[in-house]
Amino acid sequence: MTDNFTTLLNFLPQLWEGIQTTLILTIAGSIGTIIIAVILGLAMTSPHAWLRIPARIIVEFFRGTSLLVQLFWLFYVLPLLGVDLDPLMCGIGALALNYGAYSAEVVRSSIKTVNPGQWEAAIALSLSPTRRMIRVIFPQAWALMIPSLATLLIQLLKGTAVVFFITLSDLTDKIQQLRQSTGDTVFAFTVGLVIYFVMAWLIQELMNLLERQATRRLGRRRPNSRSDRRDARRDAREELRLDRLKSRAAANDGASKLGPAGQGGGL
Amino acid sequence: MIWNWEFAAEALPILLRGFVNTLIATVVGTIIAAILGLLIAVAIRTLPRWINWLVRLLVAFIRNTPLIVQLLFVYFAFSDIPGLVNIPALAVGCIVIGIHYSTYMSESYRAGIDSVPPGQHEAATALSLPPVRTFTAVVLPQALRATIPSLGNYAVAMFKDTPFLFAISVVELVTSAKQFGGSTFAYTEAFTLAGIIFLAASYPTSLLIQRLDKRLATY
Incomplete structure (x- = not known):
């Protein structure tokens, strides 16, 4: 076991390289995902059919085919068509397109669920369609879409592991190297999985932070936020205390009524 | 555009043979995930608090780590155990993909x-x-009504994740496309056809699930 840890210590610089590749893919992929999602999501809510229909086709296409097919298409087929991307760009592109299509659906449904009164109010104030979207609708939709986006970005992080199929040396590849140099499968993969888990947890925390910020900007509380839960717990405790006081009072009442008789019985 | 119909015709039967493995992995994986997901959901409801916490941590761990790494982990760990060397990669794939998605399905059952x-x-x-x-x-018959459409969505997601079995050298649809491309350099035809097959299988299924969702909705 100590052998494993000394190997791990010597391996740390290489492991860090792998983590960096995974982080670059995750961050660049997430940025690409959100840009694509917003563009396609807005296009899908457009009243113009010439925007809505192509966006819908693109989204269904990238949601319907597998991530790996898209990645291999970018990596193997594009060079044959004369476009040469380096593996890192292929990875980022495939991740952004695939998860961007999933997220576009989230963007669309969030925009659709913003209270219709908000649309009407913005029209009544004769805001231009662009200002209506930027100042009124999108900030509210943004707060709604963050939890689903968080799930998708964690999926994206998990999806980055595919890039080792196209010769990139990411965390997954480094774990396999660690496995070969320690000869201990369980040890190497446990280390790797824990690193991925921590990264997923960081994404979740970051998105929670963004959500708090977005809801605060709207002057709203996040549903089921920590302070809400604390308040609920306090209320429940208070109620229980009152209940107990009441029942004790009732018991005392009964006891005081019984009291003299009891004493009398004792005598 | 470089598109050769002869290569495409040659690739199609090879791809469909790979597709059989894709379907096996999806069906077996879905069965495992649907049963295990229910067990997890029931376990989290009934077990005492400290072990419950442990189960939830394990579920979160499996959910938030890459399927590919899990596949490699189990595949290599099995190959280290002398008695289990001959276990087919496809079986390992079905089990791992089933366990991975059971953590998602348990959430649907819970809801x-x-x-x-x-x-x-x-x-x-x-x-x-x-x-x-x-x-x-x-309780369960009524709960299933609300759960089945979302289980279907996860089955489609699982179908689209089966190409990851490539990592443990299962020859499924995408792997066979890659092998065909590697031997003939007809990557365009092979991968485009693979994509079309995926789309042709997953898009109608999603539409069907949407309709099922509307039909089963109680409210």
């Missing part, structure tokens, strides 16, 4: 069970049905 009105529980207690029968005869 489904929570959506059953508490009055149903109380009525069953009032009729003095034993707890097991309350669950299997009253």
Whole structure:
């Protein structure tokens, strides 16, 4: 076991390289995902059919085919068509397109669920369609879409592991190297999985932070936020205390009524 | 555009042979995930608090780590155990993909069970049905109604994740496309066809699930 840890210590610089590749893919992929999602999501809510229909086709296409097919298409087929991307760009592109299509659906449904009164109010104030979207609708939709986006970005992080199929040396590849140099499968993969888990947890925390910020900007509380839960717990405790006081009072009442008789019985 | 119909015709039977493995992995994986997901959901509801916490941590761990790494982990760990060397990669793939998606499905079951009105529980207690029968005869049938469409969505997601079995050298659709491309350099035809097959299988299924969702909706 100590052998494993000394190997791990010597391996740390290489492991860090792998983590960096995974982080670059995750961050660049997430940025690409959100840009694509917003563009396609807005296009899908457009009243113009010439925007809505192509966006819908693109989204269904990238949601319907597998991530790996898209990645291999970018990596193997594009060079044959004369476009040469380096593996890192292929990875980022495939991740952004695939998860961007999933997220576009989230963007669309969030925009659709913003209270219709908000649309009407913005029209009544004769805001231009662009200002209506930027100042009124999108900030509210943004707060709604963050939890689903968080799930998708964690999926994206998990999806980055595919890039080792196209010769990139990411965390997954480094774990396999660690496995070969320690000869201990369980040890190497446990280390790797824990690193991925921590990264997923960081994404979740970051998105929670963004959500708090977005809801605060709207002057709203996040549903089921920590302070809400604390308040609920306090209320429940208070109620229980009152209940107990009441029942004790009732018991005392009964006891005081019984009291003299009891004493009398004792005598 | 470089597109050769001859290569495409040559690739198609090879791809469909790979597709059989894709379907096996999807079907077996879905069965494992649907059963295990229900067990997890029930376990989290019934087990005492400290072990419950442990189960939830394990579920979160499996959910938030890459399927590919899990596949490699189990595949290599099995190959280290002398008695299990000959276990086929496809079997390992089905099990791992099933366990991975069971953590997602358990969440759907949980939501489904929570959506059953508490009055149903109380009525069953009032009729003095034993707890097991309350669950299997009253709560579960109603919970499944709300759960099945989302289980279907996860089955489609699983279908699209089966190419990851490439990592443990299962020859499924994408792997066979890659092999065909590697031997003939007809990557365009092979991968485009692979994509079309995926789309042709997953898009109608999603539409079907959407309709099922509308049909089964109680509210």
